[in-house]
Amino acid sequence: MAHFALGFVAYFLVYLLLTIESGHSFWLWNGYELLLSLIISLFAAVSMVWIVESKKSWSRMWNPIRWLKFTVYLIGPFFFAMLKANLDVAYRVITGKINPGIVKISPGFKTDLATTMLANSVTLTPGTLSVDVDEESNDLYVHWINVTTKEPKIEDVCGSFPKWAEAVAE
Secondary structure, three states: OHHHHHHHHHHHHHHHHHOOOOOOOEOOEOHHHHHHHHHHHHHHHHHHHHHHHHOHHHHHHHOHHHHHHHHHHHHHHHHHHHHHHHHHHHHHHHHOOOEOEEEEEOOOOOOHHHHHHHHHHHHHOOOEEEEEEEOOOOEEEEEEOEOOOOOOOHHHHHOOHHHHHHHHHO
């Protein structure tokens, strides 16, 4: 019940902030806007509770420490890896020194959430693209712009992303 109440209040307040000055009946909102915000907030809160209850494995992501780690990851290592990858791809485009191919990396994660976080991080980084995931072993197949060996180390393909995905999602 606490998840529902917290979600409802948060959704309602965000909606009101986004629709400020939509009318003049009730201070800064009109009656229809307030009614619509109540309905949408109710629907969103019920959906949130249903998702959280049906996916108990996701409930660990409500921990604020995990969100702090994720924020640090996005601002620090992920941002600098993106910057480095952009420069590397620009260099390879200008010089024509590319050696594309698909490589398999085995991060050894226990949860799908960590695998998804790693796959998304790899896909968002220029020069790499997550192509497939082996559901049984959680191995990730990545299209890489600069394949140097047949079996590269995971750090060569995606840097420190696996360590951060494990710290945040497992």
